Amino acid sequence: MKIGILGGGQLGRMFMQNAINYPYTIGFLEPDAEASCSIFKNSFTVGDFKDYTSVLNFGKDKDVISIEIENVNVEALKELRNQGKKIIPSPECLELIKDKGLQKEFYKENHLPSSDFYTVQNRNELLNHPQLKYPFVQKLRVGGYDGKGVQIIKNAEDLQQVWDEPSVIENVVPIKKELSVIISRNENGESCVFDVVEMVFDETLNLVDYLLSPAEIDDKIKNVAKDISIKVIEALNTPGIFCVELFLLEDDSVIINEIAPRVHNSGHPTIEANSSSQYDQMLRVLANLPLGDVCIRECSAMVNVIGDPKQEGEAEYVGIEDLISLPQTYLHLYGKRITKPGRKMGHVTVLGKNKEEIVEKINFIKSKFKVIAQ
Amino acid sequence: MKIGILGGGQLGRMFMQNAINYPYTIGFLEPDAEASCSIFKNSFTVGDFKDYTSVLNFGKDKDVISIEIENVNVEALKELRNQGKKIIPSPECLELIKDKGLQKEFYKENHLPSSDFYTVQNRNELLNHPQLKYPFVQKLRVGGYDGKGVQIIKNAEDLQQVWDEPSVIENVVPIKKELSVIISRNENGESCVFDVVEMVFDETLNLVDYLLSPAEIDDKIKNVAKDISIKVIEALNTPGIFCVELFLLEDDSVIINEIAPRVHNSGHPTIEANSSSQYDQMLRVLANLPLGDVCIRECSAMVNVIGDPKQEGEAEYVGIEDLISLPQTYLHLYGKRITKPGRKMGHVTVLGKNKEEIVEKINFIKSKFKVIAQ
Numbered sequence: 001m002k003i004g005i006l007g008g009g010q011l012g013r014m015f016m017q018n019a020i021n022y023p024y025t026i027g028f029l030e031p032d033a034e035a036s037c038s039i040f041k042n043s044f045t046v047g048d049f050k051d052y053t054s055v056l057n058f059g060k061d062k063d064v065i066s067i068e069i070e071n072v073n074v075e076a077l078k079e080l081r082n083q084g085k086k087i088i089p090s091p092e093c094l095e096l097i098k099d100k101g102l103q104k105e106f107y108k109e110n111h112l113p114s115s116d117f118y119t120v121q122n123r124n125e126l127l128n129h130p131q132l133k134y135p136f137v138q139k140l141r142v143g144g145y146d147g148k149g150v151q152i153i154k155n156a157e158d159l160q161q162v163w164d165e166p167s168v169i170e171n172v173v174p175i176k177k178e179l180s181v182i183i184s185r186n187e188n189g190e191s192c193v194f195d196v197v198e199m200v201f202d203e204t205l206n207l208v209d210y211l212l213s214p215a216e217i218d219d220k221i222k223n224v225a226k227d228i229s230i231k232v233i234e235a236l237n238t239p240g241i242f243c244v245e246l247f248l249l250e251d252d253s254v255i256i257n258e259i260a261p262r263v264h265n266s267g268h269p270t271i272e273a274n275s276s277s278q279y280d281q282m283l284r285v286l287a288n289l290p291l292g293d294v295c296i297r298e299c300s301a302m303v304n305v306i307g308d309p310k311q312e313g314e315a316e317y318v319g320i321e322d323l324i325s326l327p328q329t330y331l332h333l334y335g336k337r338i339t340k341p342g343r344k345m346g347h348v349t350v351l352g353k354n355k356e357e358i359v360e361k362i363n364f365i366k367s368k369f370k371v372i373a374q
Numbered sequence: 375m376k377i378g379i380l381g382g383g384q385l386g387r388m389f390m391q392n393a394i395n396y397p398y399t400i401g402f403l404e405p406d407a408e409a410s411c412s413i414f415k416n417s418f419t420v421g422d423f424k425d426y427t428s429v430l431n432f433g434k435d436k437d438v439i440s441i442e443i444e445n446v447n448v449e450a451l452k453e454l455r456n457q458g459k460k461i462i463p464s465p466e467c468l469e470l471i472k473d474k475g476l477q478k479e480f481y482k483e484n485h486l487p488s489s490d491f492y493t494v495q496n497r498n499e500l501l502n503h504p505q506l507k508y509p510f511v512q513k514l515r516v517g518g519y520d521g522k523g524v525q526i527i528k529n530a531e532d533l534q535q536v537w538d539e540p541s542v543i544e545n546v547v548p549i550k551k552e553l554s555v556i557i558s559r560n561e562n563g564e565s566c567v568f569d570v571v572e573m574v575f576d577e578t579l580n581l582v583d584y585l586l587s588p589a590e591i592d593d594k595i596k597n598v599a600k601d602i603s604i605k606v607i608e609a610l611n612t613p614g615i616f617c618v619e620l621f622l623l624e625d626d627s628v629i630i631n632e633i634a635p636r637v638h639n640s641g642h643p644t645i646e647a648n649s650s651s652q653y654d655q656m657l658r659v660l661a662n663l664p665l666g667d668v669c670i671r672e673c674s675a676m677v678n679v680i681g682d683p684k685q686e687g688e689a690e691y692v693g694i695e696d697l698i699s700l701p702q703t704y705l706h707l708y709g710k711r712i713t714k715p716g717r718k719m720g721h722v723t724v725l726g727k728n729k730e731e732i733v734e735k736i737n738f739i740k741s742k743f744k745v746i747a748q
Contacts, residue, residue, distance in 0.1 A: 017391050020413065021706045021720075023691050039394065041415035275702045275725075290699040297671060317397045325664040328649045332395045346395075351649075 003286050004029065004062035006049040007069035008037030010334035010344070011263050014271065015068065015279045016040055024287060028068075029058040036334045052076045059085055064286050066240075067262055070098050071143070086187075088286055089240030089261045096236070097261050100168045101141045110235040113228065113255040115170045115247075123164035131169075141166040174250040178257070179215055180266040181229040184241045184281035184291055191233060192281060192291040194274065196225045197266055210362050211302040213269050216355065217248065224254045232259060241282045243267060265304070269349045272330050273300035298328075298351040301358040305331075305346035305371055307339035313373030315339040322368035326361050328352060345371050377660050378403065378436035380423040381443035382411030384708035384718070385637050388645065389442065389653045390414055398661060402442075403432040410708045426450045433459055438660050440614075441636055444472050445517070460561075462660055463614030463635045470610070471635050474542045475515045484609040487602065487629040489544045489621075497538035505543075515540040548624040552631070553589055554640040555603040558615045558655035558665055565607060566655060566665040568648065570599045571640055584736050585676040587643050590729065591622065598628045606633060615656045617641060639678070643723045646704050647674035672702075672725040675732040679705075679720035679745055681713035687747030689713040696742035700735050702726060719745050 001024045005012050008030025016037060019026055028037040031048045038044050047054040049069070055076035059065045064086040065077065077091040096102045107114040119141070120126040126138070134156070140149035140163060152172060153162060178201065182194040198215035215222070229244040236242070236259075243264030245257040267278035274294045276284070284291050307315070314337060323331060333346035348365055352358040375398045379386050382404025390411060393400050402411040405422045412418050421428040423443070429450035433439045438460040439451065451465040470476045481488040493515070494500040500512070508530070514523035514537060526546060527536060552575065556568040572589035589596070603618040610616075610633075617638030619631040641652035648668050650658070658665050681689070688711060697705060707720035722739055726732040 013394075017394070020387075020391070020709060021704070023689070023694070023707055039415055039417065041413055041418070043413065044415070284698065289695055292698060292703075293701040295701070315397070320397070321663055324658065324666060327667040327669070329666075330395070333397055335394060 001025070001064065001287060002027070002062045004059055004065045006055065006058075006065070006067045006072040008032075008035045008044060009068060010036045010336075010346075011068040012037040013039075013334060014268070014332070015263065015282055016043070018277065018279045019283045022283060022287065024283075027058070027062070029054065034337060036336065039335060049073065056080065059083075064088060066282070066286055067094070070094060070261060074098070088238070089236070089242075090238035093236050093238045093240065093261055097259055099141050100139050100144070100258065101166065103258060104168055104170075106235070107256055110231070112232055112235065113253070114257075115173045115255055117168050117170045119166070119168055121166050123162050126162060126167065126169065127159065129169070133171075135172045137170040137172055138163060139168045139170065141168060173247060173255070175247045176250050176252075177215070177217065177248040179217070179225055179246040179248055179254070180211075180264070181225055181244045181246065182241070182264060182267040182270065182278045182281075183229050183233050183244060184278075184285050184294075185233050185239050186285050186291055187239045187288045190291055191230060192294055193226050193229060194267065194270060194278070194294050195296050196222050197269070199266060209303070210359075211266055211269065212355065212358075213273060213300045213302075214296060221248060221252060221254060228254060228256060232256065236261075239285050239288075241278060241285055265344075265347075268332070268347050269300040269302045270294070271332070272328075272349050272351055273297055299354060299358055300349055300351050301362050302347055302349045303362055303365060304344055305333065305348060305369070307341055307343035307345055308370060308372050309341045311373035312340045313338065315345060316372050316374045318370050318372060319368040323348065323365055326350065326364065329361060329365070339371050339373055375399070375438065375661060376401070376436045378433055378439045380429065380432075380439065380441045380446040382406075382409045382418060383442060384410045384710075384720075385442040386411040387413075387708060388642070388706070389637065389656055390417070392645075392651065392653045393657045396657060396661065398657075401432070401436070403428065408711060410710065413709060423447065430454065438462060440656070440660055441468070444468060444635060448472070462612070463610070463616075464612035467610050467612045467614065467635055471633055473515050474513050474518070474632065475540065477632060478542055478544075480609070481630055484605070486606055486609065487627070488631075489547045489629055491542050491544045493540070493542055495540050497536050500536060500541065500543065501533065503543070507545075509546045511544040511546055512537060513542045513544065515542060547621060547629070549621045550624050550626075551589070551591065551622040553591070553599050553620040553622055553628070554585075554638070555599055555618045555620065556615070556638065556641040556644065556652045556655075557603050557607050557618060558652075558659050559607050559613050560659050560665055561613045561662045564665055565604060566668055567600050567603060568641070568644060568652070568668050569670050570596045571643070573640060583677070584733075585640055585643065586729065586732075587647060587674045587676075588670060595622060595626060595628060602628060602630060606630065610635075613659050613662075615652060615659055639718075639721075642706070642721050643674040643676045644668070645706070646702075646723050646725055647671055673728055673732055674723055674725050675736050676721055676723045677736055677739060678718055679707065679722060679743070681715055681717035681719055682744060682746050683715045685747035686714045687712065689719060690746050690748045692744050692746060693742040697722065697739055700724065700738065703735060703739070713745050713747055 008028035013036040049072045059080040101119045178199040185191040195214040197213040243260040270277040328351040350361040382402030387410040423446045433454040475493045552573040559565040569588040571587040617634040644651040702725040724735040
């Protein structure tokens, strides 16, 4: 079986670290010749996954085509499907998720809980919209990721920073916690749900600050979060691996923030903390294998390794001895030669018996370990 | 830091699967252009690790040079050490271990328990040796591995199959169990001992049939096995990662069978069963990092995936769905295109709460999963 992945960054690299244990041939299509997956010989094609012809050519000798980034040429995937290839997730699912406006409509149509919204074509339409009230969230319909393309407009003074692009406008909701559920589904409709994880964000860089698994929430809320996630995936009606990002509100209700139709940053701890990781689930989905079990072995927490906000150049890692001396602590660097302000260079997962133990390790790591330019 | 590894087979591949998480540059020297490590671009040099010039050229831009096979050019490693490179393990350790005669002398000199022996230069010397008595074990002094180069001569009728090469001759000892200890040691003399594992052999192919971790033996015997292993490594007086293979005799005494100065087949289950695997320990030793902890998470067992004894050709794996449907079951194929009778194509590790659970899984796997030629 030949599997093709559009994108060849760190998600592809972590997928491949596990996937080479199986008897399948895997290839990545990626424009950056130095990307994280470029270390895999005969598995790395330099090319643009946004370009129709590049994707078509890449896919022609593959049996299954999937993604590790959403922002791909969907028309080419439709044509490849016409040629008899399996596309996972479906091109329609990708179309839906690439456009945050369609994504919101989809929740509404399927009675899936999400915050109220309206869409606008441009700045002018927004400023004159009858439903305009402060504060609100502006999300670009296409192209946003990792918190980019999302901003909160607090009051009329902030209006100058409004983007002049097609956007989703949402009310600001009273968020108690950000939750995340990784869920896989194979062609037989069998699905496998990971336990709910919880995120704490760094407000400056808007990247995950640290991630706690399992989330510290009532079982009742956990079940609600899992149920919503299962309903989302059933409504999407495609095999794949997904991350359903959720908000727990002050009134303990749970609503959907957004979906990623792929492995996700918040699933990194599953590599060590679960019996089958999100990357292993992805492989199983693509090869249409039984999904197996994804039980949690221990509590875990994860921090991203982020480029120093003031440095750019050849990456150097400081404090690796301190980090490595901690028990059950796992460094994952993504093989990026150059560090830039805020660039995700890797992550660290820690396991432990309880929250206190792992948060103590996380704090120690944050104080000792960093990436700088040489 | 640039790390060079002599050999690029499956042990190197599993090392690399973990090592790419760290910020070091790694290269392999390997004569087979299709070997397991050949998938790693810019990290794979085709060349003969037995050849002086090849090893010298390979090592000249490296900071640390190590091995994943013993059978390498030691003179070149000595020269590289003269040039200021770190060689792990030391060339002297490799010389000692490559020659089973020197290895046995070393145990004797260091008062380390091992079976009685004498050495002979050839068949003639053996047949006329005053200590000759049946049954005995003949081991080639150099070149044996994976059970090859070892035979038992039961009686005078077997004498025709005696090898005409420099050999170690040992008495046959009454073996109750075969045990194995993986142990790492860094430059600071810090060492880290994995729990004792136990092996059951397939008498036909003389390869590990299944491996059980931890071994089912008294704590007292475990401690003896670990103590002997620590003493061996201290006597070798070099950083490295080692496998000390031991025999538990009928009288419950423990003796050394032999040492491998590298990661080892019997350490494969540490990938999933221990908080830091033998491959992670190897990386830590080479980068002179703290060794961390290697605590066991759960019981484990491992079977090799061996080429069908009657088939040769492009490998095909039968029963992968059955295997994958078992919880906490991990397939590791080595990326070998061609299966041959008895060839190690991969391994499967299973985790579980107790021996009954994991042995049941192992038996199921053996009945369902196999490698054949297409």
